[in-house]
Amino acid sequence: MTSNTHRILIIEDDPVIRRFIRSSLEDEGCEVYEADTAARGLIEAGTRQPTLLILDLGLPDRDGREVIQDIRTWSQMPIIVLSARTQEHEKVAALDAGADDYLVKPFGVSELLARVRAQFRRNAAPGRDDLPVFSFGEITVDIPQHRITRQGEEIHLTPIEYRLLAALIRNHGRVLTHRQLMIDAWGPGYAERTHYLRIYMKQLREKLEHNPAQPQFLLTETGVGYRLQS
């Protein structure tokens, strides 16, 4: 977030929250726009062309999920949603609709900045989707060749494990819901069998993580899904 200026749009109905998000992001050198309703927010998003959107899910005029779906029809900009802690299904719905990450209210400034930076980093990677080689930690993944190595040493993955990893790599830095991962790795008929996912994630961690009990890259988002953090 250093050289080029980022334009950030905040859609949030509480002025105090808007205010502190704005000031902390401006401290980081971002250009910040505000909107207090979904209708206003969509207009702002269309005219200002922000590079990142922070969206509150509890807007007075429209459901946050609809706003996301609306924006996803014309833009792939990263979206971070703000939600109440206990409403897991709301978060999952927002992520399924196309949001990239979420923050639980009340959150600290440091948490907010970390998430924002992560999204910028992800976008900054040149041609991120068709990158031939992806690496995290000691692991290198050669995508065209389906080859995974740790410090040059090859690691064997089953087809499902590979598909799972590939889905996470394609969306690294984003939170992927259980549903999205199940559909990517097994196909649409398996969306409800989340225990498959748990078993395979465990295997994947055992193969790729240094300490599977305290993973550094393949992270769990309780009740929501997983995320690959590079």
Place this chain on the structure above:
Amino acid sequence: MTEQRPDPDRLLAVLERERELATRGRLKIFFGACAGVGKTYAMLSAARQKHSEGAQVLIGIVETHGRSETAALLEGLTLLPRREVQYRGHTLTEFDLDAALAKKPPLIVVDELAHTNIEGSRHRKRWQDVEELLAAGIDVWTAVNVQHLESLNDVVGSITGIRVHETVPDRIYECADEVSLVDLPPEELQNRLKAGKVYLGDAAERAAENFFRTGNLIALRELALRRTADRVDAQMRAYRADRAIERVWQTRDRLMVCIGSSEGSETLVRNAARMASHLQAEWIAASVETPGMAGESEARRARRLQALKLADSLGAEVCTLTAVDAAQALVRFAVSRNVSKLILGRARRNLWQRLLQPSLLDRLAATEHELELVVVGLPRRKIARETPPQRLPIRWQGYVWAIFICVATTALAGLLLSVFDLANVVMVFLLAVVGVALRFGRGPGALAACLSVASFDFFFVPPRLTFTVNDTQYFFTFALMLIVALVIGQLAAKLKFEAVTAATREHRSIQQAELSRALSAALSTEQIVEIALQHLAGIFHAHISILLPDANDRVRPAHEARKDFADLAVAQWVFDHDQMAGHGTTTLPATQARYLPLRAPMRVRGVLGILPGKDTALDAPEMTRQIEICIGQIAQALERVHYVEVAQDALVTMESERLRNALLAAISHDLRTPLTGLVGMADTLAARQPHRAPEREMILGMRDTAHRLVALVTNLLDMARLQTGRIQLKRDWCAVEEIIETATRQLATQLAGHPLETHIAPDLPLCKFDPVLIERVMVNLLDNAAKYTPAGSTVWITAKLARGMLEVRVEDEGPGLPAGSEERLFTKFERGASESAQPGVGLGLAICRAIVNAHGGNITARNRPGGGACFSFRLPLGEAPDTEDMETT
């Protein structure tokens, strides 16, 4: 091979029996031939033996009859104080059932099973007290003599010439778990008697003369021995049947005893009971009500009912048939019920009776059937002269009409004679007789027949105006006329009886149908009570009371009852024991009213009290049946309404749950939004690092307070959510290591100063729980570990399988828990040290417990042996998930 396999139904029955026995107390009977054989002595010796083995034995009641050796045995044993009862100015003592039930000893000794309790006790007989003790799970030892067994009562009476009125139903003896025979040869018993060890003083000699004759003693001893042998035999048979040692005999005998109203009916019933128990057969006691019995005397009717009641108490199925021909009805019924043997009594009858009325036996013998008839000779007793049987109220009008019609017929015949022949005129008389018999019944019919014959003879048969008859053929006419008239009269009377019976039956069924219709429309308990009171009072001609249980199962009258009527204690007993009690029963018979349990399919729903009017015979079979039907209907209606209420409650609960959730969500949102602002602003300010020290301090303080406030509000809201209503778990198959991972990540800052050691068993399966809630438990436990331990101390997390459950443990090296507070910690607003400097209100562990309990697990706290605290929770694993086609694609 296959035919030796036990029948599954039988096995089920055995299991059922064993389960019943497991909760019931065990009954041991010390059984003797007569008084003085040493039953009490043997029983107390055995009790002492038990006592010395360390078992707890309570002496409920023991009569020592002043025998010093027996009294000596009581020393050192715990005696239950007797209840004092005031009876006709005397203070008597009695066994204290309530005290015994309250003490609930494992074993109680209650002597003299056949004893009759003093009036005003709960039960009339001591064996009923014993039954209640057994039902409460208390083992009972008791003693009884052979002459007290109900079915042997007659036999012993006829042997010894002394009737005993204190009897015990045979089923008590047969259901006893153990019977110990106390035997003493007659000579020794007589020696003991002479030595004054049995009774004292003059009584001993009188008793010896009457009762303790050698002949008597031998007979009694034989009876006792044989009865015990029978029992052993039956046990052996049951054992063989249960284990299919030989092929089970499939067809069971069924006996039917026909009860009339003669003197010896009770003897007949006892005989039948003995026979049935001997054959291990079911038996039915049947009595037939015929038109001839319409005018039955009260005494005969009472005798019949008494015999039926006795049969019921001896385990028979009792039924009353209504028919014109008793023999046919009995045979039909017997065939329909698969009865193989008919038992009936034969009373001695005089020649006249034998000629006029063929006995039931003769009629049965004449009927075609394949039943085996067993005839029991009934003893002839000196019968007090009975009041002549009461006839139906005589309707004088009938006779007056008969005379009047005869006169009119005579006049008419006189007129007709001028036109018709005498032979035809007779027909007019016949018509008149038939008419009278049909209209007014047998008596007037017979009178009309006689008058017609006389008038015909007097006025029309030559020589006229005398009773002299010239032509003998007229005698034939008279005889024919008389016979026709009488036969028609008889037929008419039968017709009338059947019409009356049918009308009564119809009346009853109409009443019943009305009750059932009214009940089916009832929507509330109050309505049911009102309907029941209205209808039952009409049906039974009695005062009715309905008592319903409250939330604590205490029965209360459901309406304004008469003050002297509803006896709550009795009703409560009835409700608790699901047995009727009160007036006319053997339990608390001194009560004015009778109380019956309202038994519905699921449970007893209440109690019905009936205060019978002057001429209400509650024990009449048809009445009993009617009461049963009514009770069933009311109970079912009550149950139906109960379930409707349950369903409504569930609806209301669901609605309020929904409201509560909506409210909580709203509050949660409204609290969190300003908090987010507060925390965010404080964070922003702190991040700017103001230069002036006091300002910086204030800003940092503000930030920390805001964070604490967040934690507090989060906890409070969580607790509110968990406390109000049911916790809705979103269970999913989860890996506990993921929960540990996210929890430690969330608390990264708090745990920064503590080395963390995680041990997760390698082959831990997935477990079904709500990941968000269990994460909350984990976070709270780790937060506590971080909060209450000095920086730099290690925190251990262990996850493993323990006894089929997932166990997660969080241990620390801190100061540990205050002794004795391990349980208290989990209550709300409870903290380890009461005035700790650490912030928080002590909700964390209460939340943990609520969550873990909702999962069907448990959470505990203890101190580690090496210092520090250890919190651990266990969760049920759930059934392993289906992983069939995990790697198919």
